[in-house]
Amino acid sequence: MQLRTVHAGTAKWFIAGLLAANLGACGFQLRSAPPVSSALEPLMLDCQPPVPTSLCLAVRQQLELGGVELATEEAGSNYQLSIRGFEQDRRASAITVQAAAAEYTLRHSVSLELISTDGVPVIANTRLTTTESYRYDETNVLAKQREEDNLQQQLSDRLAQQIIFRLAPITSERLREIRDQHQKSNSPAKSQNATP
Numbered sequence: 001m002q003l004r005t006v007h008a009g010t011a012k013w014f015i016a017g018l019l020a021a022n023l024g025a026c027g028f029q030l031r032s033a034p035p036v037s038s039a040l041e042p043l044m045l046d047c048q049p050p051v052p053t054s055l056c057l058a059v060r061q062q063l064e065l066g067g068v069e070l071a072t073e074e075a076g077s078n079y080q081l082s083i084r085g086f087e088q089d090r091r092a093s094a095i096t097v098q099a100a101a102a103e104y105t106l107r108h109s110v111s112l113e114l115i116s117t118d119g120v121p122v123i124a125n126t127r128l129t130t131t132e133s134y135r136y137d138e139t140n141v142l143a144k145q146r147e148e149d150n151l152q153q154q155l156s157d158r159l160a161q162q163i164i165f166r167l168a169p170i171t172s173e174r175l176r177e178i179r180d181q182h183q184k185s186n187s188p189a190k191s192q193n194a195t196p
Helices: 002-025 053-065 138-167 172-194
Strands: 043-047 079-095 101-116 121-135
Touching: 043 053, 053 079, 053 138, 079 121, 079 138, 101 138, 121 138, 121 172
Parallel strands: 043 079
Antiparallel strands: 079 101, 101 121
8 A cells, every 4th residue: 555655656756857858849938028028238227106016126127037137336337227107006896786886997107208418219118008807895895905916917927028028029130220220310400400
């Protein structure tokens, strides 16, 4: 009886190992933030109020985990990532027969802008938004408040991921293209102004 239990446990671990190896062999990976190009280094992260500290910390953590060198002051950076204009909204999205809220929708949005130190807009002012809904139960207010707090943190984490996703496609080649386009768009305006 004891021997059969040991073999059954070993067989389970062996099957779990085979399954993990097969998943790895087919290219399966857990979803994570894409890497941010080193072409943006050193990067200055500028979070302006009322952007919550949790969102700024989540973005900073994602960048640091990706190995991005962050500047502590604007003078030491090549690019500045500005996060501002945070808005938070909570609305009743469904009501009960007694006209009480049965479901709430939470929405977080923030503005993002990436500019080089010489004023070239790499990512123009862009609005990012994320939403989440949850059911509300009047008889369990404390638990629902905890759930809402957890959802607020998840929304901040999602916004941080969206910011990183916006930075991911910016490579050194893409930066050259953006600079060339910026110079071309500003050159005709200067030559027209100089000609009487």
